[in-house]
Amino acid sequence: MGGYRIYITILVIWMQMTMVQGNCPIAKCTCLDGQPPSNERIIDCREKGLLSVPAINATDEIFQELTLSNAPESNCRGSSPQAKCNRILHISSNTFAGLKVRKIDFSQNYLGSVANDSFSGLETYLTELILEGDDTNLVPFYSLTTLTKLKSLTLERFTLNNNGIEAFHKNLQIWKH
């Protein structure tokens, strides 16, 4: 009897481990092992020649980071970028639905437009966000208003107008809570 119970326990633990360390939710990218203490995995989509965020398979696993960046030394913002460079121009509505992730990195991309509800579903998870624009687009503040857990926001190569500044003030009110 005792032996049987131990067997059941081991089976349950094994099943939980395989569920946690499931497939990578983005087929085109690689899931890297995380670092202690959390051991949450990283979805690595660096320099995959992406023109948009690839389809994401919904999962209950919580990821430390999704990185869609290019390395600065790859010169992906130059006039003739290599094929490996990610050049993501647009983030559409509900792009990250079904994903639980703490940090998203769009460094060295060319975001021209970010839909208002791009980040819906990430409200209770996202603490860090890095966006890089195309030098002409306005700061996409409306997309950020629901991200109340955000602790660090990096915005590069966007412009501001009065409406943007007004939206920023509203966001500051939200984030202060």
Ligand SMILES: *[C@@H]1O[C@H](CO)[C@@H](O)[C@H](O)[C@H]1NC(C)=O
């Ligand atoms: C994602 O889901 C589709 C069908 O829903 C499945 O065919 C595919 O294998 C899944 N990809 C991964 C990486 O789990």
Ligand SMILES: *[C@@H]1O[C@H](CO)[C@@H](O)[C@H](O)[C@H]1NC(C)=O
């Ligand atoms: C985004 O939200 C703002 C404020 O509600 C609104 O003025 C704007 O038209 C929205 N943009 C789109 C593309 O729906």
